[in-house]
Amino acid sequence: MATSKSMTLSSTTFAKLSPHPYLLANLQPADPSTTPTRTNGRQPSQTRTPYINTSSLSHAHGSAVVRNGDTTVICGVRGETILTSAIPNYRAPSPSDDSSSSLDEARDYDLLVPNIELATGCAPNFLPGVPPTTLAQTLSTRVYSLLHSSKLVDVSRLRIYPEEAGKENKEEDDEKMDEAEEIDEYAVAEDKAVKAYWVLYIDVLFISFDGNPFDTAWTAILAALRDTKLPFAYWDADREMVLCKPVFTAKEKQKKGSGSYWILVDPDRLEEGLCDETVTVVVDKLGRSTKILGISKHGGTVVGPELTKKMVATAESRWEQIHAAIE
């Protein structure tokens, strides 16, 4: 390392003075023999390894802490009951209604309430005493949207039936169920009227924030929901959901002027701030073939159909990674 003392800025100073050229200098090293590396030392397509710890909150029905590099998120799930008589415009689901989409109980009765907070001090740009930032609001909406569109939570599990019907399921309540078993168990209860519902309050708090918030938040929600055990209520049956779904966020980096660009997977905060185009892909690999549950891309024209295809492939490998961490 031959650096002259007088004229060389330390890399941190360089990063602060002009972040954009700093990022590009790392991605496009002057010496062609050096492999391009991101400022955080990762390869362009290298993700950070997620760490997951569940059941760390004692008062929530389910919780998880997810750490992805310096982005740390804690998610708590708390169930509360609501009587059907307290729901305005309640329509009893008919037994045959289960699969049809004309009545979406989870959405119509707001049975899933996600909330995302970016804690003061989790990153320098979050100040105390201000209303929720656009980022927090946008994340909430995206999470809400994905929770419903992916049908992650089996609504029949949130229905609360009179006691007799509920009993048959009692033994199952304390152990985790496989998603495959989900459907048949409640067939027994089909002609009993639903008395109440569980409402799941899903709170997500960012303890520290270093990029890629949606991915980490969603992983935390998955892990927490998987961890959730609702108590057996008297004339109520209860809980359980689980479908394993990974989320993956890739960030597109486009250099101004020239036609070259970089794709940075799992971006940190510095990278996120300097990139224009973002692509998020949600995939589910649990079945035989990969199902895509969402693609969201905005902010530029670099990513066309071909690159989107590549992104999906990257998402699939990320799925494996998260699946391994969550198990």
Next chain:
Amino acid sequence: MTTTTSGPEALLSHLHSADGSATFSYAGYTIIGAVNGPIEAQRRDEIPEEAVVDVVVRPAAGVGGTRERHLEALLQSTLRQIILVTNFPRALIQITLQVTVAPENEYVNTKVVQANTNLPMLPALIQTAVLALMSAAIPLTATLTSVVIAATTEDGSNRDIINPTAREIEKSRSLHVFAFTSHGDLILTQSEGEFTMKEWEDILASAQQQCCPNTSGDVNMGDDAATGADLGTFTRSVMEAKIASDLYWK
């Protein structure tokens, strides 16, 4: 095959105090857009090298919530790409979009269908914003066209619905919004639901056919392909009419 009953309509520069304005009606939505700028940006917001693009979306009823913030974020990052922001450093270009009419059955079960239906409104918002920007004579690198498509399975066969109604969206398996620049580049994709890569590519092709029939090359969907309005040509003719009326005296 489409549910569109009438073609798109637009009215330009009808608000007198705004620098540029447009009202756009299509597929059940009517949106008024106003553009002001370049004006002075607030000190704490200004960017030294480029203009700040600020998008405000107001719903037909009530005040905006997280859903509007999400739409604003999507619109902001998209419009910033086509506005020549470097022409107006430290300035602010403000785009206000007021939804005045939304399709009636947005209300399902007497409750406003939320979040999931973020997407259907997006094409109309994009179209209104682009028309209003042109009315305000803001320099652009390209114009945009956008379309929403729902994929459903009916009697075992797949079908794409362009500009679906709220009820059709409810029944659909997946919902997609695409936006293309006038050069034919894909600038925005939002897809929800459950689908495979193959399905996505097919839907992308029919979206391309909708938005930029001239640039998409030899994509031919056959006779039963749903036909909507050619929004690119529409934008062009609206602008031609506007310029002609501005220069009536020549």
Next chain:
Amino acid sequence: MFLRVICSPQLPASSSQIGRKNLIWVESNGGRYIPAVGDLVIGTVHHSAADFFYVTLSDYTSNATLPQLAFEMASKKNRPQLHSGDLVYARVSLANRHMDPELECVSPSTGKAEGLGPLSEGMLYSISLGMARRLLMRKSAEEGKVVVLDELGSAGLAFETAVGRNGKMWVNSKDMKTVLVVGRAVTETDEKSLAVEQQKKLVRKLVKEMA
């Protein structure tokens, strides 16, 4: 091919500027005024500081600066006293996307005002940028097809006007009624897109109403 289209009421002054690659200028009527060097503008004094007047050219944009010595015959001891709200007719002497625009009320080559300077009394009308450009054409009647001012003059009304490229028109006369008639004639021509014959008809109607 990458084609960049700019719709603007402010066409570049010379054709050499059109030579930029893949760029089309489309003339239109709307939009906000963006200062360009050499434009004649009507500004409102916002406030004054030690050496400068701060002048508003359009709402919500940053103020243009007008040096207090950039007036005919101005010196340290003898400089114009302008107050908040006063109007000035000025030329843009510096326009740059990175800086606030600068104005002058004197020709730097001759040292003469050439019609520029404070505008006292009279009334200020807002007109579209397209109309302002037509009125500022050397032969506004033939090229710009605006004949209302000529017609009003030949109808025997005495008045003076100043037109700013920033979409402002100032009208003054001894007779208040004349000011109103002139303002109305121009704004109506602008808003209703009147052709030459219609303009003549409008003037006849207005003059008749006045008498």
